[in-house]
Amino acid sequence: MIALLGPEIAWYLGVAAFLFATGAFGVLLRRNPLIVLLSLEIMLNGANLALIGFARNLGDGKGQIFALTVMAVAASEVVVGLGLVVALNRKRITLDVDLLNTLRG
Amino acid sequence: MLVASAGNVLVWMVWIVAAFACLGSGVAVVSFSNPFYSALALIGNLGSLAVLYLLLSAEFVAAAQVLVYAGAVMVMFLFVIAYIGPRSESPWAGGPSWQAVGAVLASGAVFIEIVVAVGLKAGGQLSHSEHVDGTFGTPAYIGRLFLTDHLLAFEITSIVLLVAAIGGVILGAHSRRSVDEVPSL
Numbered sequence: 001m002i003a004l005l006g007p008e009i010a011w012y013l014g015v016a017a018f019l020f021a022t023g024a025f026g027v028l029l030r031r032n033p034l035i036v037l038l039s040l041e042i043m044l045n046g047a048n049l050a051l052i053g054f055a056r057n058l059g060d061g062k063g064q065i066f067a068l069t070v071m072a073v074a075a076s077e078v079v080v081g082l083g084l085v086v087a088l089n090r091k092r093i094t095l096d097v098d099l100l101n102t103l104r105g
Numbered sequence: 106m107l108v109a110s111a112g113n114v115l116v117w118m119v120w121i122v123a124a125f126a127c128l129g130s131g132v133a134v135v136s137f138s139n140p141f142y143s144a145l146a147l148i149g150n151l152g153s154l155a156v157l158y159l160l161l162s163a164e165f166v167a168a169a170q171v172l173v174y175a176g177a178v179m180v181m182f183l184f185v186i187a188y189i190g191p192r193s194e195s196p197w198a199g200g201p202s203w204q205a206v207g208a209v210l211a212s213g214a215v216f217i218e219i220v221v222a223v224g225l226k227a228g229g230q231l232s233h234s235e236h237v238d239g240t241f242g243t244p245a246y247i248g249r250l251f252l253t254d255h256l257l258a259f260e261i262t263s264i265v266l267l268v269a270a271i272g273g274v275i276l277g278a279h280s281r282r283s284v285d286e287v288p289s290l
Contacts, residue, residue, distance in 0.1 A: 001236035005109075006116030006160060010231040013223055015124050015157070019131050021216035026135035028208035034140040034186060038147050041178075042131050045154055048166075054227075056161040059235030061246060064166050065255045068247070071166075071173055072262045076269030078178050082185045083276030089189050 004056065012053040019046030031096045033088075037081045044074045120160055126153040140192075144182045151175045163242040 019042055026039025048067045055063025088095060126149060133146040151174045158167035223231075240246050251259045 001238055002162065002241075003236050004234040005113050006120050008232055009234055011120070011124070012157065012161065013231070014220070015127060017216055017219040017223070018128055020219060021212040022128075022131045022135055024215050025208050025212035028211055029205055030135065032140055032192070034182070034189070035135075035137075035143050038134050038140070038143050038182070041147060041174075042134060042150065045151065045174075049154060049157060050223075052158055052161050052163045052166060055163070056237070057231065057234045059237045059241070061241065061250050062255075064163050064242060064247060065250055065258065067163075067166050068169060068251075069258050069262050071169060072266055075173060075178055076265050078181065079269045079273040080276065082181060083273045086185060086188065087276050095189070095192065 009053045009057040013050055016046045016049040016053065019043070019049065022046075031098055033081070033085050033095055033097050033100075036097060037078060037085075040077070040081075041074060044070060116160060119156065123153045123156040123160070126150075127157065140186050141183070144179060144186060147182075148175050148179050151179070161242075162237060165242060165244045165247045168244075 023039045023041070023043030023046060026042065027036050030036055030039065048070055051063040051067045051070070055061060055067075085095065088100075093100075130146045130150040130153065134143045134150060137143045137146060151170060155167040155170045155175075158164075158170060
C-alpha cells in the first residue's frame, strides 16, 4: 500500500480552484473567441485536477474515469468551437464575441 | 523513515515547481494578446498538470492528457490560429473598463465560493488520504473500470466524439452555395 507523499489534497484543490477562476476570468474578459476557447480549456482542466485529487483522497478510481470523460467532452467542444471560428472567418465576420449577438439575419 | 522523508521532500519540490508552472502558464494564457502565444502557454499548462496527475498516482490520465490535449487538441488549435492569421487584441489598453472590473469580481467570487464550499463539505477528510495499492491509476485498472462498471459512460463518450467529428466536418466544409446566396450574419 502506498501512502500519499508530499502535499495533502487541499493544496491540489487550491491549485484547481485558482485554475478554474483564471479560466473564468479569461472567458469573461477576452473578446477573441480563440482565447475564450483556450480559457475554457483551463477551466475544464481545473475541474479535472479536482476530480483526480478527490479520487486519490478517497482511493477510488471513479474520479479518474470521470476525468477521462471530461477530456473527451473537452476535445469535442474544441472541434465544434474551432469549426465555428473557421466558419466565421470564412464569412469575413469579425472575430469578436461581443459582436456575435445574433444567430441569423 | 529517512527514505520516506527524503521522498516526501522530493515530492514537495516537484509539486512546487509543477504547481507554479501551472498557475503561471494559466495566467499567461489569459493575459497574452496574441492567441499563438496563449496556445503555447496552454501547452505548458497541460504538461505541468500532467506532472500533478502523476503525483496523484493517475498514470493513465497523465499519459492521456499529454497525448490527447498537448498532442492532438493543441496541434488543432495552432493550425486554426495559423489559418486565421495573427490578430492581436489588447485587453489592457485604455485603462480598466467595466468589463475588466466585473470579470475580476466574478472570478474572485467563484474562487472564494469554491474554497468555502470545498472547505465546508470536505474539510475534515482532506488532511488524510487513503492508502492505495500499486495498481491504482494504471491502464489495466482504468480499462477494467471502464469496461465493467462504467461501460455506459464509455459508450456515450464514443457517441459524443462521433457527433463532434460529424459536426466539425459540417462546420468546416465549404458551402456549395456561392457567397452571395449565403445569408450574411
